[in-house]
Amino acid sequence: MKKKYQNIFFVFGLVLLLLMLTQLDLSQVLAGLKRAGYWFGAAIVLWGVLYMLNSSAWYLIIKSGNNGKSDIKFWWLYKVTISGFALNYTTPSGLMGGEPYRIMALSPKIGPERASSSVILYAMTHIFSHFWYWLLSVIIFVACRPVNLFMGIMLACIAAFCILCLWLFLKGYKGGIAMKAMRILRHLPLIKKWARKYIESHKEQLDTIDHQIAALHSQSRNTLVSAVLLELLCRFLNSFEIFFILLVITPNVNFIDCVFILAFTSMFANMLFFLPLQLGGREGGFVMSAASLGLTAGAGIFVALIVRLRELIWTAIGLLLIKIKE
Template structure:
């Protein structure tokens, strides 16, 4: 990647991270870290493991695509670095995908070409979001089988289930027909983006068609690759509930892993509905508080969980931003 753009991503991320750190109550942070003890280290190390799932899903997507002459093979270690940095930018950027995905495309393009880089990044982003919808849908059934369901809760679960099914249908349709042209046409109907999107579609129609063909090829020609990538991402969702399990063990030695899955599902759904907020500030904490109390866990425990998770996110965001400066060849 061009050093100018690399430095731009790095400086922007550091500024936003610095602003978010200033919003912390440092006394509360210190007390939380003292209380968590070595479990905080376990939580941080867990994410070094979880990012392996994300990288593996993206790695098999890239390797499933036809490699043209002159394009390099991307190493897993370099892609892991790119994965962590990309998520760091997504965490720090309002709109989520507006930060990490352009960075990934620009980093990959010199190695595998712009069309292949764009399609692999779009495919991975689709798979990442697609797995969230499956995680939320499966968690609904888990809730029904393990918790008492009142009438208001039944209505909420029905609405949420319909939302998840609609999301799954949308992405399956996108896998079959491609998504690049559809997204650009959608942007072409938004007043503030219309002037940019329509000329872009006309001048890049061939590239967009190529990207869509590569997206649909994964679903049609490589079903094993498609299923493997989705299962890796879905496994990552369930394994990430270990983070909440580790934190709750500090307060509740009898903490239940299944409850942690439900807390994570509800919180991530609530936070993603507020995707336009950097790091889902406030939304994530509110989601933890509501989901923990709804499952019979004390409000103080919910606040403690939210604090430790926020500190872990800030730490890994800082690590990811620093990795932007170590952009060695794959």
């Protein structure tokens, strides 16, 4: 990637990160870190491992698109993965920052079409695993917890929504999604003129990307299954972060409760995808999910604070990695 574009991504992300830091209460942050102690360090290390699994899923997709071979070094991809997520965290609407960065970083190595298709496929796989996680969380909740009428209706709606989205994603895997997405964009206000011009001038490239996505689905299903399983494993391992933090408050921590808290919070926060770092939505999700499982609102607020600090630290690391030479 050209140094000019690296600087643009770095400055853009840094400005948004600094704005987010101004929203924190320093005294509250210091008190939270003192209370969390070494468990905060455990959460930081955990996410270093989770990013390795994310990178592995993307690495499998890239290799599959090149007959199982790749000249790309895993640790370089690990760096790009962390930076991509950092830009996603700081960018309103989530995927508007990290994905273009990943495509531009990868294009000089494997070409723009293959770079675009691998990034789109990985983004699809990442989101696809979320719906599987939410659906499995519903099943686990029904198996482990008493369910009243209201809860049953809510869980049934969540399960139906997840199944519908999983079906739509499977259709996207089979037939490609790049051209379909651009056709949707051409009907949206403000960007429809740009989208129409882009389709006209890049129709061949979009068709090539969709062909590569469909070919990978039909020829390398084992790769896609492995990538989805790696991403799904990330979701469940992510629950250990909440487990570590709650150990500070009470020794009687149930890991299954942590799975439910993460499932509800991530679903609630993703409904507010237009907010950088899902500000406010993440905190509200933690408080409500903790309360629904019999924990105090204070416990939910404490978990939200520590998770927010961990996100900011890894976001800062990701932005710094943008400046490291390839």
